[in-house]
Amino acid sequence: INDLVDLKKDQKHPDKRNRPITSGQVGSVPALILGLSLTLVGITSAYFLNLNFFYAAVVYSALMHLYTFALKDFIILDLFIVAFGYVLRAAGGALVIGVEISSWLLICTFLIALFLIMAKRRHEILLVESPEVHRSSLSGYSPILLDQMISVVTSATVVSYSFYTLSEQTVSKFGTRNLVFTIPIVIYGIFRYLYIVYKKEGAGAPEIAVVKDKPLLLSLLVWVIAILLILTPRF
Template structure:
């Protein structure tokens, strides 16, 4: 009897810990460290400082959060689909579902609830933004289910996701986006996606096809050539954007920062062996962090000085 009583007491005391652990795992499953990708929704706000107001800032923050939640739902679905492959991956085997710590059924139920809540919230504030958010989710589901196995198209789908983020941020604050800006976004995202494939190819080596089938269709030579083409196009496109965007031509002073940022990332993926996780590079590499900070300050300062009236 005494043993039973002690057993009951232990269960009661550990229950809150179990619940807290599950909450932690659910949040971890949303991959908050990758939410830096969604900071792109603030680009429209950065280039529209002359229209800034508390309401506009609030809408931009909301757009960022909704993209974070929906992208988190995508990660849940993607990890569920890839759970077997992730268990054989040197890094991804520690993810909540792959490690067995988080029940897949609970993760999927949580993701469905979060997705519906996010879409309804987006629809309440702006229907077009809600449509972009829905297209973003559907596109990523198609990627997780099939398109990630199609060579070349896989990195283009990733790039399209970034373009949708930029469009969504513009729609939420009702700021027009220029074709040059969207082209720069697409090319820069392509550069990051190709660099990630290159990192995976080198990291996994002989086991590359086991983890990601599409890697069997890539080679280091091909990915290096694609990166050369894309980086060249990115620098040219951004340079043209600064001159033809309809904004002040003084944005051209930010071109050296963009070139340095791209060259620094190329150095990290080719010499330092990084690039598998762009968000980690963005948060951990000091030269890139400083470059991004200076870029934001320069753009804000140029627009404030030459466009505020």
């Protein structure tokens, strides 16, 4: 639905014009029908899975549609809306499987999402000559402003993750303080992605950057292994 709303703008974008809807591979009417159908199926399924998850799904769907039709043009707020969407996803997943999720972990999710979104906005500004043509809110950003915001958010991410590993709730839940040893891995991963953003100009597609950049992928793998080694003996 978002691609349909931005269709004309995306057709002028060097990357987005290759998307299925933008390139014409998928028609507007079938895309709209599919989008609305998936929304309905998703929310209906959420209702039968878990009532609280259903509420989270409704809020998420409403928020994303508000973003698509109105909120995406509000500077800074547009970043927060998209980032909060990731928080709702994480919280929704926790509700489905019936586990309590740490507030610090939700904050980490929000901050990491902000970081990735800001890096992507920076990439968009540098990629095209008139960024406001492709996204109205981009006219209010500049590489310098986004650089400063990225600096604040990455610092806050490290601090919040550190607090998560050291919080009494985390220590009590997992029975160990050794998660603190994963902090350097997280810092390396953030620094490596900053390298991709500023040296490789690869922030346009974070999901591709993670797969293609071997050091970043390796750091993610090491982090997962470290978590498993620290927590597995406790269960």
